[in-house]
Amino acid sequence: MRSNILKHILLFSSACFFWSCTSEPADFGEQYKKTLYIVNSRDMLYVGEHAYGSENNSMQFSVYCASSEPIKSDLTVQLEINPKALDSLNKKSALGNPLYTDKQLLPKENYTSTDLSVTIRANEQYGVLDIPFDPQNLDPDVSYALPITIVSNSAGYDVNEELSTMVYEVKMINGFSGDFAGSSIELPKTIRSVQPVLKAISSNSIRMPIHTLSGEAKYIKTNFMLLNIGTDSTSVTIKPWLDAKITDSGKSYYDRKKQSFYLRYTYTNEEGETFDIEEKIININAPVTDTEEQ
Known part of the structure; x- marks a missing residue:
């Protein structure tokens, strides 16, 4: 009796092993919702270094689509300049640091922003917004920043509100600083x-x-x-x-x-x-x- 039970157990185990080796892996599809955010936007502030004399100075904002599967068609993400975010950062920073000096909005004449949209291509997960930047006539004793926020996207995906805004501070350097x-x-x-x-x-x-x-x-x-x-x-x-x-x-x-x-x-x-x-x-x-x- 006991030997028959052991035989049945062995036959069942062998069948399971054979099925696991020969069958196709299950496709469970998307495991969680696609969510958009700006890379390096944690705590909102990001400091970008730019060299005096460089011919191709530009501020870069990377938008990432978090998902278990890549997107199947091109995705357009719309951003906008958000001065209120800079005001919020200044107020928050001043509360924690009495020596804090407010950052000022980068003057419009020092950057080019004809199109503030990012395209994430099909089968990819991020796209980059390049904003050309010119440091000419900036005050060296002022901390300038450009605040950018995600406002919409063509597929209606969720946006991580905690990572939807970046205040990009410009830090000028040269080969001797x-x-x-x-x-x-x-x-x-x-x-x-x-x-x-x-x-x-x-x-x-x-x-x-x-x-x-x-x-x-x-x-x-x-x-x-x-x-x-x-x-x-x-x-x-x-x-x-x-x-x-x-x-x-x-x-x-x-x-x-x-x-x-x-x-x-x-x-x-x-x-x-x-x-x-x-x-x-x-x-x-x-x-x-x-x-x-x-």
Whole structure:
């Protein structure tokens, strides 16, 4: 009796195994609803870097269609510029940070937006909206942003409301800007460590704090200097920014391989004291050379 039961169990198991190997996999179709959202829009803010002097600067907004199956025909997604979203971001950020400075809407003359629609092609899941951008005449001390929101789509798919808007902040850079660190010497021997942020002003100029003076925005008139890098990408001239009391001492230069600056200048403080400064700083994100590793 028991042997007959075992035979039946074995026969049934073999049949199931044979059926699973030879039959076609089941097609369960779409597993969840198609949903649209803007890539990198979590927390709403996205910072895009743009280089001064670039011929093809453009802001890119990627729209993604989340689904278990690709779309079967072209999908058109309509977007619009949404200033209210920028206002909302500014208010929310100011509540959490008393030092927050409002971002301003990017002027219309600095971008081209004849068509704010994105097409996601059949059998694909995302499309990209390119908005050409020109940084000319922008104030370097203003944070500009362009807020974009999904408003509709040709198939009536759902839109993820939490990811439907992106505030695209424009950050201008050049080949010399970034976070630096090094030493600033009050000649003949008083050495102080510094960690200046070098801000791009044009394709070949950057602004940085003087010596160990504060780099806070409220000291913009007195605490900063402008470095102009020559066409050889090596020679450097120094000028005061706005009301700063600073004089170029000559022989300053930029080392392209190490991404470092050697600067010589004098500055006069609020008490009328003048200091001769020799400053050596290097980009903290510069790749380490074999010589430096040794």
